[in-house]
Amino acid sequence: MxxxxxxxxxxxxxxxxxxxxxxxxxxxxxxxxxxxxxxxxxxxxxxxxxxxxxxxxxxxxxxxxxxxxxxxxxxxxxxxxxxxxxxxxxxxxxxxxxxxxxxxxxxxxxxxTPRNMLEEIVWHKDVEVSQMKEKKPLLSLKKVIENAPPTRDFVGSLKAAHLRTGLPGLIAEVKKASPSRGILRENFDPAEIARAYEKGGAACLSVLTDEKYFKGSFENLEAIRNAGVKCPLLCKEFVIDAWQIYYARIKGADAILLIAAVLPDLDIRYMIKICKMLGLAALVEVHDEREMDRVLGIEGIELIGINNRNLETFEVDISNTKKLLEGERGQMIRKKDIIVVGESGLFTPDDVAYVQEAGVKAVLVGESIVKQSDPGKGISGLFGKDISL
Ligand SMILES: O=P(O)(O)OC[C@@H](O)[C@@H](O)c1c[nH]c2ccccc12
Structure with missing residues (x-):
């Protein structure tokens, strides 16, 4: 018993x-x-x-x-x-x-009890999403989408930036806090940070929308969308249910994140189809070889993010990007014309050069630039030169 x-x-x-x-x-x-x-x-x-x-x-x-x-x-x-x-x-x-x-x-x-922070976040998200779904059923979201303005070309913008500068296209992250680093910026005005990033040469922006663990919000995403910035926006959320993709779309997202450590292949396939239907790009995030191999077996993937931070242990190691792009995996990625985004733990021009050498054409950066009093100047610091037009 x-x-x-x-x-x-x-x-x-x-x-x-x-x-x-x-x-x-x-x-x-x-x-x-x-x-x-x-x-x-x-x-x-x-x-x-x-x-x-x-x-x-x-x-x-x-x-x-x-x-x-x-x-x-x-x-x-x-x-x-x-x-x-x-x-x-x-x-x-x-x-x-x-x-x-x-x-x-x-x-x-x-x-x-959850075994690690990622699991805790996902369990909390499950409750949060079921409550939100009750308030805003899918049908009502679909009606709003019918009249929504078109999305902007997230992948195109990264490619253009890479061609223009010869450096990885930058996805600059609007991030107030994280479970591993605490508060990153006290004086946090999302629209102001977004404008500074755009002025500093960011190709795209990433906006954290998780409230409990990252102190972000969908209001921030909407505010940035309405602040006149032209950069395409990634909704940085823990997506576990297709409903969230529709919601992100009506809140102004041009792209969403799908985390392979959380989502089984079938969910990723299905969610990618929904993204295509809604005109959104999908950034599929992996952090080890097994996840990379799973994702490379899925049709229709244009963007893969390699997270240098293990979301279960928070350990950051930028050589992870290199490790996952070596050998046959790198070849397959080139053959499929997939853009790889190096994510997390990038602070210096040397870090950027290291992941570029490994094969990335884009980088996703939060902490090192959001902490600067002028986040736009933070971008020049990160690349070692002014990358604005
Ligand atoms: O602040 P950093 O170390 O530059 O990292 C940015 C981004 O990669 C990180 O915020 C991130 C990558 N994948 C995520 C998934 C969920 C939440 C956050 C993330």
Whole structure:
């Protein structure tokens, strides 16, 4: 009875120990919906028994919806694990409490805490997105998109900057804080920073929209979009649900980020199709060989970001960019004409030269430029020369 803390059973019904999905994941995951229907047919809920009926009411339907959501979440974890993704999309927990038919049981809170910061962010995002979706259903977003202004060419702008300067095109990040570095800039006016970046020669801008961990917001994205800057904008968000892509589009994004450490291949494929439909570019982020190989197997990818920061451990190592571009991987990238973006931990002209030598045609930089009193001048410092027109 490990994992089972308390239980009550309806009189006359015995049952076997229910292991927590954490201990024996497949026990729950392999159950088909037929099994579940069978269980519900034989074990009407206590509520139903008390009210003298076995016909499902509205609450039963809600329960059933909750159960489906839980099952989908568990299935997503399983698919992800099979692709070497360590990030679990949802906390492993038992099925919703109403779902135990005549039993009431509670599972110990074992393993229900996130294993690292990325996992914590993703679990929090899952709750946040379901709340936002309730307020703004997809259909209403689609209506707004019908009348939205066109997107700007994110990839084209990076290519043009690279051609113009001979240096990697810069995606300059509007970032107030991060879990690993704390507050980067106290006096934070997103529109002002964006204008300074554009003036300093940035090809594109990246705007953090996560509130809890990065102190960003969709208001910042909108404010920058409305501030008259022409640079295409990347919505820097932890995307776990296609709904977020539509939302980013109406808030003024021209590109979104997809993190391979979080998303299984099928999600990436599907989300890339949605991006194409909405006129958005997708920056697909990898941080190790396995993720790079997965992403290289997906059709239609134009932009790959190599993150030098491991989002699970926060360790930064710019030689990661070089390592992932060596040999056959580099060849394949050139053959497919994919633009690689070197991301994180770039501070000096030597750092930029090092990743350019490794094969990147663009860089994504936050900390080193956002911290400067004039972030535009920060760009000249980063490249060792003025790259504005
Ligand atoms: O501030 P830096 O070290 O220059 O890094 C910028 C950018 O690469 C980093 O913010 C980043 C890369 N991938 C992410 C995913 C989520 C949040 C943030 C990021």
């Amino acid at each position: 490990e994992g089972l803390v308390s239980m009550k059973t309806a009189p006359g019904i015995s049952f076997h120990s229910i292991p927590s999905p954490n201990q024996r994941p497949n026990f729950f995951l392999r159950r088909s919906s037929m099994d579940l229907q069978h269980r519900r047919f034989h074990f009407p809920s206590i509520r139903a028994q008390q009210s003298g009926t076995i016909f499902p009411g509205k609450e039963d339907e809600e329960d059933s919806l909750k159960l489906r959501e839980w099952e989908v979440g568990m299935l997503q974890n399983e698919v992800a694990a099979s692709q070497g993704i360590r990030i679990r999309r949802r906390p492993p927990s038992g099925p919703p409490l109403h779902y135990v038919g005549p039993f009431e049981f509670r599972l110990q809170n074992e393993g229900n």
